Amino acid sequence: xxxxxxxxxxxxxxxxxxxxxxxxxxxxxxxxxxxxxxxxxxxxxxxxxxxxxxxxxxxxxxxxxxxxxxxxxxxxxxxxxxxxxxxxxxxxxxxxxxxxxxxxxxxxxxxxxxxxxxxxxxxxxxxxxxxxxxxxxxxxxxxxxxxxxxxxxxxxxxxxxxxxxxxxxxxxxxxxxxxxxxxxxxxxxxxxxxxxxxxxxxxxxxxxxxxxxxxxxxxxxxxxxxxxxxxxxxxxxxxxxxxxxxxxxxxxxxxxxxxxxxxxxxxxxxxxxxxxxxxxxxxxxxxxxxxxxxxxxxxxxxxxxxxxxxxxxxxxxxxxxxxxxxxxxxxxxxxxxxxxxxxxxxxxxxxxxxxxxxxxxxxxxxxxxxxxxxxxxxxxxxxxxxxxxxxxxxxxxxxxxxxxxxxxxxxxxxxxxxxxxxxxxxx
Ligand code: CAP
Ligand code: MG
Numbered sequence: 001x002x003x004x005x006x007x008x009x010x011x012x013x014x015x016x017x018x019x020x021x022x023x024x025x026x027x028x029x030x031x032x033x034x035x036x037x038x039x040x041x042x043x044x045x046x047x048x049x050x051x052x053x054x055x056x057x058x059x060x061x062x063x064x065x066x067x068x069x070x071x072x073x074x075x076x077x078x079x080x081x082x083x084x085x086x087x088x089x090x091x092x093x094x095x096x097x098x099x100x101x102x103x104x105x106x107x108x109x110x111x112x113x114x115x116x117x118x119x120x121x122x123x124x125x126x127x128x129x130x131x132x133x134x135x136x137x138x139x140x141x142x143x144x145x146x147x148x149x150x151x152x153x154x155x156x157x158x159x160x161x162x163x164x165x166x167x168x169x170x171x172x173x174x175x176x177x178x179x180x181x182x183x184x185x186x187x188x189x190x191x192x193x194x195x196x197x198x199x200x201x202x203x204x205x206x207x208x209x210x211x212x213x214x215x216x217x218x219x220x221x222x223x224x225x226x227x228x229x230x231x232x233x234x235x236x237x238x239x240x241x242x243x244x245x246x247x248x249x250x251x252x253x254x255x256x257x258x259x260x261x262x263x264x265x266x267x268x269x270x271x272x273x274x275x276x277x278x279x280x281x282x283x284x285x286x287x288x289x290x291x292x293x294x295x296x297x298x299x300x301x302x303x304x305x306x307x308x309x310x311x312x313x314x315x316x317x318x319x320x321x322x323x324x325x326x327x328x329x330x331x332x333x334x335x336x337x338x339x340x341x342x343x344x345x346x347x348x349x350x351x352x353x354x355x356x357x358x359x360x361x362x363x364x365x366x367x368x369x370x371x372x373x374x375x376x377x378x379x380x381x382x383x384x385x386x387x388x389x390x391x392x393x394x395x396x397x398x399x400x401x402x403x404x405x406x407x408x409x410x411x412x413x414x415x416x417x418x419x420x421x422x423x424x425x426x427x
Contacts, residue, residue: 003050006039007032008424011066015079015333016117021096022108023075026279026354031070037105039063039077044098086123089249089290097282115334116293122338124293125256129263130340131323131365134297137238137263138174140209143396144355144364145174145217146388146399147345148381149371153179158188159204162196167382168374169204169212172389175367176201178217190228192218198235199423215265216243217353222251229260239263242296245287249294250299258296265345266296276309284310286320291342297341298367305357307349307423311362319344319362345369351376351418352391352401352411359395368392378413387414 004393013020027034040046043063044053061083067076084090101109127133135141148168150161165176176197184190194216201212218228219241225247229240244252256264268291274281291299301318302310303321322342323332344366351373358368370388377384390411394404405412 003228004045004053004062006036006043006045006063007065009063009066009068011075011078013064013066015115016119018078018080018117019084019096019120019262020115021077021079022112022114023077024073024108024112024279025075025106026073026108028107029106031068035068035075035077036067037103038075038100038109039065041103042077042098042100043079043083058194074129081117081120085119087253089294090254092290093249101280110278110280111282111322113283114286114289116289118335118338119255121293121334121336124253124339125295126292127264127295127297127342128256128259128261128337128340129297131343132340134263134343138213140174142364144284144359144392145343145367146172146385146392147175147177147347147367147369147376148173148385148388149177149179149347149369150182151179151371151375154182154188156188158192158196161188161193162200162376164381165197165214166200166204167380168385169201170208171385172392173212173370173374173380173385175213175215175239175369176209177215177241177265177369179371180217180267182217183219194232194237195235198232198237201267202236213239213263215239215263217241217243217267218255219243219267220248220291222247222254225251225255226258229255229258229262233260233262237262238342239265241265241267243267243269244291244294244296244299245273249290252291252294252296263297264295266291266299266342268300272309284314285318285321288322291308292322292336292339296342297340298345300347301344303346303348303350303354303358304361304426305354305423306346307351308347312425315344315362319366323365343367347371348412349373349421349423351421352387352414353419353421355391356395356401364395373414373418376417377410379410383410383413386410 061080063077063079216232218225240262275284302315304312304315346366347369350370374384375381387410390408
């Protein structure tokens, strides 16, 4: 029987051949013993030495704790690629996102970041269209893309839904989306909603000469999800939306593999069940990396200024990762150039008065989504859409919203209505 030690602080990881994971760890036993247990359980080890584990195998594919800092609660582990099945997010999560989170040896454990070798990144399809593809479809090179979630989340009939979509598209919104919990309801069946909403899209495109996108929520068990995505495609749809946490990233991979040529819009409802508590779980950054691998073209990542939790530093680092080929803050250790970039989506509590600050922090290469900030406008959804478009126009022309509102009554009303609505901003 051989004893396997998983700690070697003299070890230099090979970023081309190993997946390097950074954990935040609060141990329930001695720090080094807990680190050892985490590395073992997530790779080849057990709670005892194993007669079946050959020393040469242990040496070759055992994980290595190459750095730990007890004061900062940081553990860095290098995992040889042989421990992973290429192209499989479920297998990755069963390893480094698996049993280790249940062990009594730890009080808290957080998967902070993962650095993937190029070979691993290349084994995934990534986005079919990416930022360039989305901008090409919309013929919009450099402006913020304006989106609107039809509200109420659930409660409109298919006819009403399609009419509201028409109203906002007609008045300056580029992308209309279903809400995360709107799938196929007794009073708003999926097929009817899609048929009617896409018919309205065609009508508005004819009337305005502008391209519009409808992100139809196909979230469902995989067989039904696929049927629905094919239905969207058959009616000339350009985009489907998937709730990536509740549906599962494996199902996103499955949908992407069908090569339907559709934009996949990733809604992250439920991510905070494991991303929010700062000491335990998996960070949104890691989820975003997995979403890009799986093939999400556009992903909700937060607003900083809106109603959802997420600090400026966090949202910026996620957006940078999604957009870039190389990850700057890793000193060029991770090469994502094999996969197309994913477009970040800012959503949650946005209204026109927040748009300048949003642009100042996150830049213009985003989709800005408005739900209540369009459909809560005192004069209705059409006026709400106009107010958003007027605010975006002002930003593009480098004018203040106050100046713009002098000649744009819908924006003026929105500013009067919501100018005072500010959420706590996290640095
Ligand atoms: C926004 C939204 C989105 C959230 C998701 C909602 O509506 O439709 O689902 O933005 O959060 O249901 O809350 P409002 P995140 O514009 O009316 O707030 O993007 O942070 O994942
Ligand atoms: Mg929503």
